[in-house]
Amino acid sequence: MAITNGYCTLAELKAALRITDSTDDTLLENAIESASRRIDGYCGRFFYQTTSTAVPMFPYNEYLLVFNRDVATTTITIKIDSTGNGTYAQTLVQGTDYVLQPRNVPIFPRPYESARMVGGNTFPLLTTPAFETVQVTTVWGWAAVPDDVNQATILLAMRQFARLNAALGVVGFADMAITVRAVDPDVRDLLSPYRRFGIA
Numbered sequence: 001m002a003i004t005n006g007y008c009t010l011a012e013l014k015a016a017l018r019i020t021d022s023t024d025d026t027l028l029e030n031a032i033e034s035a036s037r038r039i040d041g042y043c044g045r046f047f048y049q050t051t052s053t054a055v056p057m058f059p060y061n062e063y064l065l066v067f068n069r070d071v072a073t074t075t076i077t078i079k080i081d082s083t084g085n086g087t088y089a090q091t092l093v094q095g096t097d098y099v100l101q102p103r104n105v106p107i108f109p110r111p112y113e114s115a116r117m118v119g120g121n122t123f124p125l126l127t128t129p130a131f132e133t134v135q136v137t138t139v140w141g142w143a144a145v146p147d148d149v150n151q152a153t154i155l156l157a158m159r160q161f162a163r164l165n166a167a168l169g170v171v172g173f174a175d176m177a178i179t180v181r182a183v184d185p186d187v188r189d190l191l192s193p194y195r196r197f198g199i200a
Helices: 010-017 025-043 147-163 185-194
Strands: 053-057 064-080 098-101 112-117 134-140 170-173 176-179
Touching (some): 025 147, 025 185, 053 064, 064 098, 147 185
Antiparallel strands (some): 053 134, 064 112, 064 134, 098 112
């Protein structure tokens, strides 16, 4: 099978496991996909890129729109419904009506997380009817998988692959047994800076 939106390659995982044959390739690919989706759930975000998709949103306030997922590119279209009729008729101009944040993304590569209105412009805040007043169309996700996420995926996939030989979570060696820990502290530490909280 092919890996879909995995955060490491089959070759990287096999190199880490010192595996040179292809006997377990399917199991290894499954481990990579599973590890990648577990990381998505743990971090509350995903690190691959989608196709350009339109998503309706509520502004945080009249000046700030916090995206409910990461934006991977500056190619973005923001439209607003300023009349409350459910039609996103007005297209905002980047750099004139709004700017993307954080502003230091070109220096510290991360996704854009919000748009802030400038020049006295505001987002519409309609409460009746209760629907999203802003529509954002862009490529969602991250432009590239961070190195920390790549390493965490390799470690987690190694663990999941090895778990197939650990019945009931216990690995046995001759006359002793070792219990497999529930949480890998290295994976946790690698991913902690990337966790996203409070975004629905």
